[in-house]
Amino acid sequence: MKNLFILLLFSLxxxxxxxxxxxxxxxxxxxTGGPGEETCGKSGCHxxxxxxxxxxxxxxxxxxxxxxxxxxxxxxTIAIDNPQNAARNGFEIVALNAQNNNIGEWILSGEYTQAxxxxxxxxxxxxxxxxxxxxxxxxxxxxASNVGTITFYAAVNxxxxxxxxxxxxxxTTSKRVSAEVTSSVKSIQSxxxxxxxxxxxQQIINLKIGLTEPTNLSGQLVSLNGQIVGQLFNxxxxxxTHYLSLETPPNLAAGLYLLxxxxxxxxVKTLSVxxx
Numbered sequence: 001m002k003n004l005f006i007l008l009l010f011s012l013x014x015x016x017x018x019x020x021x022x023x024x025x026x027x028x029x030x031x032t033g034g035p036g037e038e039t040c041g042k043s044g045c046h047x048x049x050x051x052x053x054x055x056x057x058x059x060x061x062x063x064x065x066x067x068x069x070x071x072x073x074x075x076x077t078i079a080i081d082n083p084q085n086a087a088r089n090g091f092e093i094v095a096l097n098a099q100n101n102n103i104g105e106w107i108l109s110g111e112y113t114q115a116x117x118x119x120x121x122x123x124x125x126x127x128x129x130x131x132x133x134x135x136x137x138x139x140x141x142x143x144a145s146n147v148g149t150i151t152f153y154a155a156v157n158x159x160x161x162x163x164x165x166x167x168x169x170x171x172t173t174s175k176r177v178s179a180e181v182t183s184s185v186k187s188i189q190s191x192x193x194x195x196x197x198x199x200x201x202q203q204i205i206n207l208k209i210g211l212t213e214p215t216n217l218s219g220q221l222v223s224l225n226g227q228i229v230g231q232l233f234n235x236x237x238x239x240x241t242h243y244l245s246l247e248t249p250p251n252l253a254a255g256l257y258l259l260x261x262x263x264x265x266x267x268v269k270t271l272s273v274x275x276x
Contacts, residue, residue: 025128027092027157029118033172034153035100041170050155053169055082057156059093065224066258066270067180068142068150073107076152079135083158084169087132092116092125093154095140097147104150107139131159146179148266151226176226178260178268188267190215193241196259200274205232205246205259214238215263221248221273222258229257248275 033039033050041048060077061068068074078091097103102121108114112130116123124138142150152175160167193210207219218234230249254275261269 025131026114026116026125027090027123027155029092029116029123029125030121032092032094032123032153032155034094034096034151034174037094037153039155039170039172040157041168048168048170050170050172053084053158053171055080055084055156055158055169055171057081057154057171057173059152059154059173059175061152061175061177065175066177068177069180070142070146071144073139073141076138076140077135078138078154078156080156080158080171081134083134085158085160086134088159089134090126090131090157090159091136091154092123093138093152094121094123095150095152096121097151098149103147104143105141107141109139112136113138142179146266149176149178151176174226176222178270179266188215188261188263188265188269190263191261191269194261194269194271196271196273199272200276201248202276203248205248205273207244207246207259208241209237209244209261210241211237211239218262219246220260220262221252222260224256224258232259 027040030037031040039050041050057078057080062074076093078093080089083089095102095104106115106122106124112127112133113124113136114127116125126136130136154173156171158169158171190211190213191209192212193208195208197206197208214236216236219232220228221230221232223229229252232246233244252275257273257275259271259273
């Protein structure tokens with residue numbers, strides 16, 4: 001009886017070990033840390049809280065970091081800088097629309113990534129061969145029409161390769177992109193002139209907008225990782241040139257931000273703002 005108990009205990013331990021080791025071949029679907037999702041750290045795979053280590057991660061989209069073209073195949077890059085172990089890492093990424101529904105199409109190619117799906121969402125994650133990388137490049141086909149803002153959510157595992165649950169670091173990030181198409185340009189074509197000054201700014205953003213017709217516009221300040229850091233205004237502006245003085249959020253950290261202007265038809269105009 002004792003030998004049977006030891007055998008069962010060994011089998012259970014071996015099963016758990018294999019399950020943990022299996023993540024070398026890809027993350028479980030639904031662990032990007034995006035809306036309604038946990039990460040591998042919170043769900044018990046690696047027993048750690050996200051974003052507590054010294055590394056940084058980022059998501060890149062082609063050369064243009066802020067726009068997608070409907071129907072186009074874009075190159076999406078996920079990278080980790082300053083990992084604790086450059087030879088054992090992993091990732092998972094998902095693309096969602098404003099309603100947090102799956103959007104676009106991941107295109108499987110090469111031996112370093114693989115596709116997974118769960119709860120109506122499609123994911124890309126690393127393969128076993130891809131776990132030795134610190135940068136992963138994937139093709140993603142944008143939806144055929146302008147569906148508004150799309151957000152990529154990604155989680156990266158920076159593993160210490162000890163074969164256990166401890167010592168690993170999990171990082172999460174997101175990236176918001178808007179459509180760059182003719183229809184968007186037409187829907188905001190009432191803007192004839194636009195500029196921000198001074199740039200860099202300290203606290204007050206002076207925004208100059210020239211309009212050919214009355215237009216409802218909203219303005220928000222967005223960080224480079226897609227987080228909205230300030231809602232600046234939402235109002236109708238009449239014909240003519242307007243000078244708006246906008247206060248940045250209190251204690252906003254120095255760095256580069258995007259000032260997004262939107263109209264009711266989904267048109268977007270983006271300007272870069274450098275905060276001192």
